[in-house]
Amino acid sequence: MNISITKTTCPKEKPASNTLGFGKFFTDHMFMMDYSKDQGWYNARIIPFGNLSLHPASTVLHYGSEIFEGLKAYRRADGKVQLFRPMENIRRMNTSAERLCLPQIPEEDMLEALTAFVSLEQDWTPSDPGTSLYLRPYMFGNDETLGVHAVHNATFIIIASPVGSYYKEGINPVKIMIEDQDVRAVRGGTGYAKCGGNYAASNRAGERAAQMGYSQVLWLDGVERKYIEEVGAMNVMFKINGEIVTPALTGSILPGITRKSCIEVLKKEGYKVSERLLSVQELADALAAGTLEEAWGCGTAAVVSPIGELCYQGTKYVINNGEIGKITQTLYDTLTGIQWGKLEDSFGWTYPID
Ligand code: PLP
Ligand code: COI
Numbered sequence: 001m002n003i004s005i006t007k008t009t010c011p012k013e014k015p016a017s018n019t020l021g022f023g024k025f026f027t028d029h030m031f032m033m034d035y036s037k038d039q040g041w042y043n044a045r046i047i048p049f050g051n052l053s054l055h056p057a058s059t060v061l062h063y064g065s066e067i068f069e070g071l072k073a074y075r076r077a078d079g080k081v082q083l084f085r086p087m088e089n090i091r092r093m094n095t096s097a098e099r100l101c102l103p104q105i106p107e108e109d110m111l112e113a114l115t116a117f118v119s120l121e122q123d124w125t126p127s128d129p130g131t132s133l134y135l136r137p138y139m140f141g142n143d144e145t146l147g148v149h150a151v152h153n154a155t156f157i158i159i160a161s162p163v164g165s166y167y168k169e170g171i172n173p174v175k176i177m178i179e180d181q182d183v184r185a186v187r188g189g190t191g192y193a194k195c196g197g198n199y200a201a202s203n204r205a206g207e208r209a210a211q212m213g214y215s216q217v218l219w220l221d222g223v224e225r226k227y228i229e230e231v232g233a234m235n236v237m238f239k240i241n242g243e244i245v246t247p248a249l250t251g252s253i254l255p256g257i258t259r260k261s262c263i264e265v266l267k268k269e270g271y272k273v274s275e276r277l278l279s280v281q282e283l284a285d286a287l288a289a290g291t292l293e294e295a296w297g298c299g300t301a302a303v304v305s306p307i308g309e310l311c312y313q314g315t316k317y318v319i320n321n322g323e324i325g326k327i328t329q330t331l332y333d334t335l336t337g338i339q340w341g342k343l344e345d346s347f348g349w350t351y352p353i354d
Contacts, residue, residue, distance in 0.1 A: 065141030076341030173308025
């Protein structure tokens with residue numbers, strides 16, 4: 001793929017590490033590429049970061065044809081920058097594209113776009129503990145017509161943001177509200193795709209939870225509203241009576257790359273991991289019996305995040321005395337150790353950038 005590069009003439013000052021937060025600052029450039037049904041993907045370019053110009057009838061503005069990914073570039077101790085399992089994000093992006101009738105991108109082209117872009121912007125990767133350069137590839141339908149159909153024109157962009165921790169709590173336990181009114185997704189819908197609409201539909205419950213002092217919502221299945229699915233920006237795992245339980249990928253939850261990595265680490269360490277149905281009642285019973293030992297969420301932005309309290313229909317359930325548990329800490333240390341190059345990557349998950 002031929003990628004043209006136009007460098008900015010006014011590079012920005014880089015923000016101080018302690019001001020980063022999540023997704024507030026953006027680097028100097030962005031990658032862009034266009035698609036038309038007749039030409040396929042064309043005009044791959046890295047250009048100065050700036051506003052987009054869209055036709056007022058552009059598909060994405062009316063019918064929400066949008067998908068995205070989230071992955072990070074990490075600064076290793078030796079100064080090099082590396083990605084974590086980028087092919088997993090690339091494949092999931094194409095799965096999401098297929099679901100939303102957006103065009104897929106050849107895997108090798110998406111990888112080339114990512115690596116060329118990160119290579120140019122790598123100085124923006126912060127080095128303080130817990131910081132990274134968050135990469136946000138996204139695609140939207142861009143037909144200039146109000147007809148509803150699979151898109152004929154699309155735009156693919158990658159932007160990057162130096163980030164600190166996603167939750168203000170950092171690695172400290174978060175409080176999560178189990179949502180019993182709104183649902184996020186149903187089987188046959190778009191739950192397994194990473195599309196903007198899933199998040200737009202989640203905001204109402206998220207706001208209600210925030211008003212009551214909770215960081216995020218834990219979704220239940222959309223049919224019986226009985227079974228645990230996932231949190232707003234993370235998959236969830238529980239340790240019940242020695243067994244690690246996480247909801248199975250039945251089509252309505254996002255197949256998280258951190259989830260997959262946690263399962264692989266846990267299995268290697270010899271833990272029993274079950275991907276299965278898990279009801280709120282089972283969790284409540286386990287808490288009452290004292291067998292719900294740990295709960296945590298996992299995702300690229302949130303890394304591994306202990307859950308210290310769940311609230312369901314007004315009842316509060318405190319887990320592990322609101323403290324971080326042993327397995328949660330081990331997973332956090334193992335994944336971040338590999339990501340920041342402090343531990344040997346025996347899984348072959350890291351991808352250094354030149
Ligand atoms: N579930 C949802 C709804 C998410 O937005 C995310 C974040 O990407 C995840 C789970 C975790 O996925 P991953 O580990 O691939 O970042
Ligand atoms: C991620 O973890 O990469 C996400 O996409 C979560 C996001 C919605 C902030």
